[in-house]
Amino acid sequence: MLTINLENQIALVTGVSSGIGAGVAKMLAKAGCHVAGCGTRSPSSEGAQQFVNTVKTTGSQAHYFQVDVTKEEELKMLVTATVKLFGGIDVVVSNAGQNVFKGALECSQEDWAFNHNLNLKSHWCLSRFASPYLKNSQNGALIIMTSNHAFTSMPGCFPYNVTKTALVGLVRSLAIEWGPDIRVVGLAPGFIQTAGGEAWFERFVNPADEKNRTMRLHPVGKLGTVEEVGAFCAFLASDFGRFITGTTYLMDGGRSALMQDDSK
Ligand SMILES: NC(=O)c1ccc[n+]([C@@H]2O[C@H](COP(=O)([O-])OP(=O)(O)OC[C@H]3O[C@@H](n4cnc5c(N)ncnc54)[C@H](OP(=O)(O)O)[C@@H]3O)[C@@H](O)[C@H]2O)c1
Incomplete structure (x- = not known):
């Protein structure tokens, strides 16, 4: 049997208090990682508790940090505290992010700065802070x-x-x-089933119809799951991913392969 084995590896995952990050933490833990995770919610929040409990159920260790990834000092603390607690970092999944969905004309300077700080700069900063520890790992991913x-x-x-x-x-x-020393891989999910995804459908007059229409846009006939994204992360971080770096994988259920006029 082919098994993804990340036993006793230390993973740091951002944005574990909901959605994809929660699924990534769960699947990395299932593969054997101990997981440090963060979000801006308090450690006593349902999302943070759920993260800790899900990881611990697999027999792995978990620790949740309340951190805003757009604040460099807090990110630095996240990295150093993870190393202090677990002894190193082997895998980082830099996941925390948010949508700012505006038109290019209506987008304000504040919208631009907010989204770039969170969705771009924070990934660069976390990567830099974590890089010495990933370099020390035998399998930095x-x-x-x-x-x-x-x-x-x-x-x-x-x-x-x-x-x-x-x-x-x-x-x-x-x-x-x-x-x-360090492999770096981008993961580009398409429509993944999360609370945010459900909220998207709720904006339509008939949410169920819109969800069915969206699913039909996917040759796989369904939306993605957070566990599917998490399992792909585990594979990429494992020995099986050793020849993979410098590229970004699209994981969209085939949606982008389908011409837009063929959506019946
Ligand atoms: N869902 C999809 O279909 C989809 C598709 C493509 C890409 N993505 C990407 O996947 C990532 C996760 O998205 P998601 O759909 O899982 O969203 P989500 O359910 O809203 O989760 C976002 C996570 O990021 C955390 N976060 C947001 N801002 C943060 C900040 N400033 N500091 C620390 N943590 C912060 C949130 O924690 P708190 O709430 O505790 O702050 C939460 O745990 C994002 O980068 C998103 O762009 C998602």
């Missing part, structure tokens, strides 16, 4: 969460799509500068 919006987009998804496209360049630069 850095996975940066971008989006299918890095490849195709739609009107009104600005500047989110700009930040996610820029991450593809960040992945390339870090991979070529930090190899062979």
Whole structure:
């Protein structure tokens, strides 16, 4: 049986209090990682507690830090506290992010700065702070969460799509500068089932119809799950991913392969 074995590896995952980050933490833990995670919610919040409990259920250790990844001092603390607690860092999944969905004309300077600080700069800063520890690891892997919006987009998804496209360049630069010690891989999920995804459908007059229409846009006939994204991260961080760096993987259920006029 082929098994992804990350036993006793230390993973640092940002944005574990909901959505994709929670799924990544769960699957890395299932593969054997101890997981440090963060979000801005308090450690007593439901999302933070759920993260800790889910990881601990697998037999791995977990620690949640209340950290705003846009604040450099807090990011530095996240990295040093993780190393102090667990003894090192082998895997980083830099995942925390948010949508700012505006038109290019209506997007304000504040919107632009907010989204670039969170969705672009914070990934660079975390990568830099974690790099000495990843370098010390025998298998340093850095996975940066971008989006299918890095490849195709739609009107009104600005500047989110700009930040996610820029991450593809960040992945390339870090991979070529930090190899062979650290592998750097981008992951670009398409529509993943999360609370935010459900909220998107709720904006339509008939949310169920819109969800069915969206699913039909995917040749796989469904939306993605956070566990599927997490399992791919585990694979990328494992020995099976040793020949993979400097690239960004689109994981979109085939949506971008389907011509837009063929969506029945
Ligand atoms: N869901 C999708 O379909 C999809 C598709 C493509 C890409 N993505 C990307 O995947 C990542 C996760 O998205 P998601 O859908 O899982 O969103 P989500 O459910 O809203 O989760 C976002 C996570 O990021 C954390 N976060 C947000 N701002 C933060 C900050 N300043 N400091 C620390 N943590 C922060 C949140 O924690 P708190 O709430 O505790 O602050 C939360 O845990 C994002 O980078 C997103 O762009 C998602």
